[in-house]
Amino acid sequence: MKVAFFSTKAYDKEFMNRVNKQHEHKLTYFDTSLEVSTAILAHDYEAVCIFVNDKANKGTLQKLHQQGIRLIALRCAGFNNVDLKAAEELGIKVVRVPAYSPYAVAEHALAMILTLNRKTHIAYDRVRNGNFSLDRLMGFDMRGKTVGVIGTGKIGQIFASIMHGIGCHVIAFDPYPDQEFEQEGRVKYVPLDEIWKASDILSLHCPLTPDSHYMINEEAIDKMKDKVMLINTSRGGLVDTKAVIKALKYGKIGYLGLDVYEQEENLFFQDLSGHIIQDDDISRLMTFPNVLITSHQAFFTENAMTNIAETTLQNISDFEEGKDLKNEVKIS
Template sequence: MKVLVFSAKDFEIPYLEQANNKKHKLTFVKYALSSETAMKAAGYNAISIFSADEACLITIEKLKDFGVKYITLRSVGYDNVSLRTASRLNIRVANVPAYSPYAIAEHAVSLLLTLNRKIITSNQRIKKFNFDINHLVGFDLNNKTIGIIGTGKIGSVMTKIMHGFGCRLLGYDIEENNELVTKYNMRYTTLESLCKNADIISLHVPLNTETHQLINEDLIYQMKRGVIIINTARGSVINTEDVIKGLKNRRIGALGIDVYENEKGVFFNDYSYNIPDDDLLITLNAMPNVLITGHHAFLTEEALTNIAETTIYNLDCWASKKETENELTEVD
């Protein structure tokens, strides 16, 4: 199968090539898929896209005109793909449903620990041979209450890790996981009650109409003062303006994010010599109690291996006229 890989990153190409083992003809391009770049897919049977690519209605219609029959995502989330349009045009779409929940959950814990124990500030002092430890006070995670919003694969791993720290666990999800209740003493509750009682809130939900800007001013007002919020899910799960307001009035004690609602076109690129014209991002980046990483929670050897292998597996299935269990439909 002839495949055009959009948004190809240097770090992932070796993994994809190894998984492919010359079965398919892969062409790697660094630019993202959009309605403007869709024409580059002319002559290809399939394309592979990442979370920053845009497979909207117009783009998919163009892909259809150019002969593309398959779209395989190198990600779990697929909110950047119009499945309705793909279904209507008989373009099959598949994702990587679980490349490594451990990578994401462990990164979320890293953000939490770094913020709580003032690791970056401490290290910056040491680099200047300043060994003063004033204003570096954190708190024990043991016996603290952590609210986990979204208890799927990643949220379940987060639950297990935080249980190991001795935390009290509150969960919120449309579907309860009885195993988490039994093994880790998680208590499912309402979203409002979780926010009222949690010292730490970690977000692990997909982006959809119900979760879009879920963390907003109304919900923030119900949170325990000084709460730490961690978001490794999707940027638009939080309302950035409202969160900044919460940070300024100190209702939110700290914020750790690997995702940002306006990250498209910014993350995965070097803007060190041309700062993005984004006041919200600039404000967040200037705050000492905010830690931002550039959507790299997934970046582990294990995750990259699984992403590559599943991506090639999806292509193998289609090339053999078989169905892949990772296929996405409009009802998903």
Template sequence: MKEISYVVNNTLGIHARPAALLAQCCVNFKSQVRIHLGDKVADGDNVLQILALGAKKGDTLRVDIDGDDEEVAAKAIEELLHGAFEEKKPVDVLKIAFFGTKDYDRTFFSELVKDKGQGTYNSDIKYFDSQLGPETAGLAQGYDAVCIFVNDNASRPVVEKLHECGVKLILLRCAGFNNVDLQAAKEYGITVLRVPAYSPYAVAEHAMAILQEANRRLHKAYTKVKDNNFALSGLLGLDLHNKVAGIMGTGKIGQCMARICKGYGMTVLGWDAYPNQALVDEGLLTYVSKEELLKRADLISLHCPLIMGDNGTYHLINDETIALMKDTVMLVNTSRGPIIDPEALIRALKQGKFHAVALDVYEGEDNNVYTDKSDVAITNDITARLQMFPQLVLTSHQAFFTREALQAIAVVTMENARNFNEGNELGNAECKA
């Protein structure tokens, strides 16, 4: 075990920003990090617990690091603790209109913007329950920035209205930006910043979880047992061991999924517009053509971005590509809904194609996502028809939804806001037309 002693020298103590950066640092290591202040203890990867310590200037913290990578972790943490935060002079407080707010958003974001002044995120947030769209864009009047999510609408008319309201920045608290008209934003001088990555593990783990739910019919088994029906009829699944997994899109999330599949004892094939030779050299996967992957894979997991136009990924899974697949194939999508043509999928399901289908996203989900419709009839035709099939599992765009991911989204979003406000480099967070 490694131990670090640190005397807090920040005038504001361990306020939101250093706490956030420390938590994000600790998330990257296998070692357990515990931070002690007197009788109080916080997990190093939990920003809320670190803030709850209430460490003030002059307090002494003891950081215990225990695990396989403790040496590397200790070095990184010590560099962060003792590194000089070279702050610019305070700038005006950035006023942010936060759309589509849920209680879990407030949990992290509210803590991060408590402090004002030098060295802080120096922002004020106004939360709106409504999503951003043509009818609600006027709520941004008088704000410098808007913060939106995957189901908000930042089309050209909305961007025009935001410009009229004086908005200079669109903060996406997600990786995807297909819901933003980047050309319109460019024309009106509005900067668009996203969260390039938060927790690829969260998404990949959810993909395997719902895939196995569909494969082993766990959703049906749960309901049957609740009804005191212990018969096994209708619950037959397939072994994943010794099967072939096809990973379409081998970025960070696709790589995580490939490792999970490898752990199940599967042979992993990859398809990507930009193959990563390092993954081949590592022995993780073998790159093949799209057609070969579709023909050979027993499990197909989609992790590619949504790209419109010729040679894009819009409706990548369609009648023709489904026809290439095995009849017993398992398909999971935690990427973007429109990558699958839902009509083609439903036609194939009606014909007995697919042993299992697991969708966290699907085309036509927008009006359902993050809403409670338990007391109303589902009028969305795609949703209703997908729910007919016993081998299909739907979840509500929740693959990202872990504490670690929410923490990372909040921290990176506020770092983006701070960098914009202070005129710092924006890096790969900036989305350009």
């Protein structure tokens, strides 16, 4: 099939081209993101492949449909950037990569926790400048801390198991709890209010839906422990950034680790080192010494990139051959 890839970087091309030797699709890569104004680039293609910050809203999908696009292939797990109702009405199939490397994301969440706790990023900079002082580098033992996990899909379960393995008490909330996982003894499901009140460390591993949008808001934060550590490696829209900034200023949130950000499409995956950042909220976040921000890199391992390429191109091949689309996204 002729496939137009949007929002591509050099590493996307490397892994897709390597795996495509087995599929022989005709791939064209565009650096630009997909939106209404760039949909024209998909003219004469049969499918488009998009990433987390591309915008497949109704207007964009209508333009794609007019140009003969029959398939949207997401090279990620999340699909909140696709208007599924519009896609269904237009007869455009949507497929995704549901699990490319859940270990990568879970391990990145752990890395953020340990970095914030033991302040290794600050110590690294100090030592390189000849400062060997231990002042303000005090951390705490992880063992015995209560870790709250929101969402226990594959990533959430792996993260919970890791935290249990280092001696933490793990509690979790999921609207669809996995009873078999709980019976293994590594996690206990509790109501959401108990998660807020009991957690020393809170990690988000749930999808962004209308129900979960801004689940971390002023009301939820007020119920949390003082100096709570909050980690988000899922989707930026789960967190009300302004509420979090307020909580950081007054010490309610003691540590914040973000690999995602609600306005990240204007920032992440770009080198803006020579530019003035126009986003006041993220600029404010970067002034706090107890905040760690990474640019949506939790997924970024060789294993994950290979799995993404393999699943994405297999999804496209299955569509082309009229096979059952096991990774199709449908309106629930």
